Amino acid sequence: MSRERGCLALFFGRMGIQLGVLSLALLTMYGFAWWRVDTLWRGSGAQVTSVIRCGYQWFASQDSVFGAEWVNLQPSSALRSKELIDGDLPNWAEPTAPIEPVERLRIGALAVGWPVPWVAWKFETSSPTDLFPPFAEIDDQDTSLPNACEVLRGVRPGPAPQWDFLPAGIFVTILPLTMIYSFALRFGMRRWRASFSGKHGQQHLNQEC
Numbered sequence: 618m619s620r621e622r623g624c625l626a627l628f629f630g631r632m633g634i635q636l637g638v639l640s641l642a643l644l645t646m647y648g649f650a651w652w653r654v655d656t657l658w659r660g661s662g663a664q665v666t667s668v669i670r671c672g673y674q675w676f677a678s679q680d681s682v683f684g685a686e687w688v689n690l691q692p693s694s695a696l697r698s699k700e701l702i703d704g705d706l707p708n709w710a711e712p713t714a715p716i717e718p719v720e721r722l723r724i725g726a727l728a729v730g731w732p733v734p735w736v737a738w739k740f741e742t743s744s745p746t747d748l749f750p751p752f753a754e755i756d757d758q759d760t761s762l763p764n765a766c767e768v769l770r771g772v773r774p775g776p777a778p779q780w781d782f783l784p785a786g787i788f789v790t791i792l793p794l795t796m797i798y799s800f801a802l803r804f805g806m807r808r809w810r811a812s813f814s815g816k817h818g819q820q821h822l823n824q825e826c
Contacts, residue, residue, distance in 0.1 A: 663680035726738070740775055
């Protein structure tokens with residue numbers, strides 16, 4: 618019975634450590650995302666190109682800095698074929714088939730994470746009163762990334778964002794984080810045990826003397 622209790626204690630002890638390491642990794646990711654959204658003040662300068670998706674040719678403006686990426690889409694002309702696909706977009710910024718009419722439609726997408734994004738927000742509007750997202754064809758400055766972060770923080774007006782976690786990005790990020798924290802924890806425990814054993818041995822020698 619005591620052996621079974623010992624095995625259970627060891628199992629739950631290890632599981633508790635693993636859950637603690639996982640929680641620390643998730644808190645690190647949350648802290649990074651909060652820091653990036655809270656401190657971003659300018660982009661690196663957006664580049665405007667064009668892509669073909671969902672039977673439309675779109676203006677596509679893209680910008681990125683450390684830990685954040687921005688994609689802005691605006692349909693420019695309808696095509697006869699809805700099967701054509703051209704131009705590169707990240708998965709989190711791929712548009713769905715737009716609802717007619719598409720005049721004034723703008724779709725902005727912000728993704729945060731490093732080394733790859735793990736969370737993304739989409740801002741979509743056709744309202745002429747919304748100043749954000751801007752029209753992609755003129756979105757060639759370095760302001761849309763910080764503006765998107767300000768909309769998230771509620772200090773700038775804009776359409777309500779739709780957010781989504783990116784499983785591949787979460788896996789790619791959380792795996793090395795848990796390995797690093799596990800190694801650091803084991804190293805710290807070994808140092809603590811060595812220090813404790815040394816102090817205990819010294820106390821034992823002092824008592825013998």
